[in-house]
Amino acid sequence: MLTLSIALLFSALSSSFAYAQTTGWITDAKHPPVKLRLLLTGEQQPQLKQVQAVLDVRLEGEWKTYWRSPGEAGIAPELNWSDSSNIAAVEWHWPIPHYFEQLGIMTLGYKHQVSFPLTLTLDNANQAARLKGNLRLPSCTDICVITDYPIDLSVDPAALTLDSDAMFLFNQGMSQSPKANPDVSVTATYWNAEQQQFIVQLNNQRPWQTPQVLVDGKQVEREFFAKPKLIIDNDKGLGSHQLTAVFDVTNWKGDVDLTGKSVAVTISDHTFATEHQASVGTLPIQYSQTGLVTMLGFALLGGLLLNIMPCVLPVLGLKLNSIALQQQASTSHIRTSFIASALGIISSFALLAGALSLLKLGGESIGWGIQFQSVEFLLLMLIVTLLFALNLLGLFEFKLPAGLNTWMASRGDSSHLGHFIQGMFATLLATPCSAPFLGTAVAYALGASYLELWIIFIALGVGMSLPWLLFAIAPSLMRLMPKPGLWMNRIKLLFGFMMLATSIWLVSLLMPFFGRFAVLMISSIIVIVTVIWLGRVHGRKLLIPLIASLTLFAGGGLVVGSLTAGNWATPVVDDLPWQKLQADKIDSLTRQGKTVFVEVTADWCITCKANKIGVVLQDPVYTALQQPNMVLMLGDWTTPNPSVTEYLQSHGRYGVPFNIVYGPRAPQGIPLPVILSEKQVMDAISRASQP
Structure with missing residues (x-):
């Protein structure tokens, strides 16, 4: 009986040691304060050919080891697995480190105990593998020691069993390692060359608690990012919470320039850790010489200059016509109509600010004029400008419900809705333009907080509406305008043709979406229909000169084309070799x-x-x-x-x-x-x- 018991016990022990899922504790006699072991958790993903492992490192007393970017001193741990078999890749997961300071030198690393999760990818998931190599582990107190530990562990997917201790250590390490988090986004990264500072802005859908931000990357291996100054601004509008981290950056060789370099931004806070790749941008003006107050001045001036930019010229016809028609109106009506136009402009900029805020909140790329990248927006604007043009040319009139008169204020009615829409329309046409000071103000707004974005865009609207506000404040300026007369009909036709040209320009923007032939056909149809309709409305007095002008223009083009026919045999080159x-x-x-x-x-x-x-x-x-x-x-x-x-x-x-x-x-x-x-x-x- 005793013999049988011993045999069974021996059999059990033999089976339990038949396949070891750990290296056991590995030590170095010359450096006893540190020991480590490599364990397999038993978890695997056959479809990905992956097996989970964990490197468990224990350090006695004040000894510590380092993160992948150790800071001002030290080197990172490194696993050399070149002697392995059936191992395609080893992915090392790095838990969030701690800051350590000694003798004025700042480092990043771990103390007492750290679990490094590893993901092993096999060449063939149906065959046994062997992870063999060398782990170089630095450790420091008042002195630093670099120790090489031999690693040799068999990995047999068919024999793996779950190990609760290894699973605990693996999950412990993964819970402290970066993972994807849709709630957190990097909104901007800037380099301040003058101050030698790196600035990163982050948004979180949840309030920040005790955040930590780290920066490293292959392109910035020689730079040291000091412990950052953190500026937390929770409840920063639209349910988003902003965090700004400002790093002092040094390099023993001298001044640093991070512009255009790629960095990894690692963020942790209470219950999560995540990581984002980012390209370092140049410093926007708000972090250099100026602030919000100066940007408000730029926004007001840039908005004012939009009134004379080519994008808005077609709408000037509506404005001039409206001003002339209101000379006989009461002072109160003149004032309120101009205020309505100004409110239309300001409201449009507010809508733009709201739309850009939502896009920014959703992590989308934003910019000035991005709506012109949308075929739906272009088609809508084409329809609106074409209707405006035909209306100005006298081909038809708009009537609003509820007995309102003309849709737009260009007809001089008593409704302020037309003036309001007129202001909104002018803003939409202004968005593809960049005026002096405008670009600086917009760049500041789009890179700043949501509140500042709204403030700057409202200031842009106020700046663009300043001419209207001037007439609202001083209606007596209306006396400077010429009295209504026949000239108004001619001006109306002139600006009608300008608006028609705007429509054709919008058609040309559809070329990337529909092709050159389709755009040419649409433009031709618009011109032909307009000419025929003008003939029916205005008679031969307008139609005959118009057709003669178009014929002369086309004939001149044919003559020039025939005289230069030889040049048409060679392809037309681009303007420059871009x-x-x-x-x-x-x-x-x-x-x-x-x-x-x-x-x-x-x-x-x-x-x-x-x-x-x-x-x-x-x-x-x-x-x-x-x-x-x-x-x-x-x-x-x-x-x-x-x-x-x-x-x-x-x-x-x-x-x-x-x-x-x-x-x-x-x-x-x-x-x-x-x-x-x-x-x-x-x-x-x-x-x-x-x-």
């Missing part, structure tokens, strides 16, 4: 001595067209851009383009146009103003190029 924007190649090009000129544009951007025709395609800029050492890159933002959006935001920009010059002497780039000048472009090329 390459598609590839931001990752700019650095290597500048290292080769090249100068890179980048233009980010969109078909719907009027200011972009003005810059190109007035500066880029004119000498001496045109000749300078064709030199052998020049590389031209074009970013097209006509339709949604995530890579172009990311590039814009990396430079603190949220709209077009954007032009920048890189070179051997300016590897981070020299941004150009919104509205270009010949001198500014040539100076930037000279400063960036080789001496």
Whole structure:
């Protein structure tokens, strides 16, 4: 009986040790304060060929080891598994570390005990594997020791059983390691070269409690990010809570420049840890010389200048007509009608602020004029502008329900709804424009908090409505306008044709969506129908001169075409030899001595067209851009383009146009103003190029 019992016990022990799921404790006689072991949890995912493991490290007393980015001193633990078999990959999960300071030196790491979860990916999930190699583990107190520990563990998927101790350690480590979290997003990352500071802004759907923010990455391995200053702003509008982390950054070699580099931003707070990759942008103006008050001034001035930008010119017909028709109205009516127009403008900017806030809250990329990337918006605007044009040309009139007169204030009625809609319409047409000061204010708003975004956009609306508010404050200015007469009908026709031209321009923006032929057909139909309708409404007095002008224009085109027919045999080349924007190649090009000129544009951007025709395609800029050492890159933002959006935001920009010059002497780039000048472009090329 005793013999049988011993045999059974021996059999049980033999079976239990037949397959060990742990290396057991591994120590080094020369460094007894540290011991470690590698365990398999028994959990596996056959479809992914993955097996879970955990590295359990114990440190006595004040000994500590390091995170993947150790800080100002130390090195990270490293597992060399090159002697392994049937192992395709080993993924190391890093729990959130702690800060340690000693003799003024700050490090990041772990003390007493740490569990590093590992995910082992097998080449063949149906065969046994072997994880064999060397773990180099640094540990420090007043002195530092680097110890190599041999690792050798068999991994047999068919023999794995659940190990509760290993599972506990694995889950403990994973609970402290970054995981995807849709509630948390990085909204902006900036580099302040003057202060040598890295600034990251984060949003959380839940209130921040005791957050910790860490930054590292392969492109910033030599930089040290000090413990950041955290600015918590919970309840920052629309249920979002903002956190700003400001890091002092140093490098033993001297000054640092993180612009354009990729970093990993790790965030932990109470019950979660998550990680985001981000590209470092240039410092927006709100963190450098100016603040919100200055930006309000820029917004007011930029909004005011929108009134004279080409995007808004078609609406000026409605404004002038409205002003002239109201000269005989009462002072109170004049005042309230102008206030209605101003409220329409301000309300439109408020709607834009609301829409951008919602997009920003949802983690979408935002920018000035992004609605022109939507085919639905373009079609809606096409219909509206076409109806406005036909109305101004006298082809028909709008009637509102409830006995209201004309739909728009251009007919001089007693309704203020027309004036209100007029203001809203002017704002919509203004959005593809960038005026001086406008780009700075918008960049500030889109990179700031939700409250500041709303404040800046309301200020833009107030700035654009200042002419209307001026007439509302001083109705006596109406006396300066000429009296109503026949000239008004002619002006009305002129601006009707301008509005029709706007409609055709909007049709041209549909080309990326529907193709060149479809756009040409739609434009032709609009022109033909308009000409026929004008003939029916205004008779031969208008139709005959109009047809004669169109015929002369077409005939002249045919004559010129026939005289230059030989040139048509060769293909028409682009204006300049542009390459598609590839931001990752700019650095290597500048290292080769090249100068890179980048233009980010969109078909719907009027200011972009003005810059190109007035500066880029004119000498001496045109000749300078064709030199052998020049590389031209074009970013097209006509339709949604995530890579172009990311590039814009990396430079603190949220709209077009954007032009920048890189070179051997300016590897981070020299941004150009919104509205270009010949001198500014040539100076930037000279400063960036080789001496």
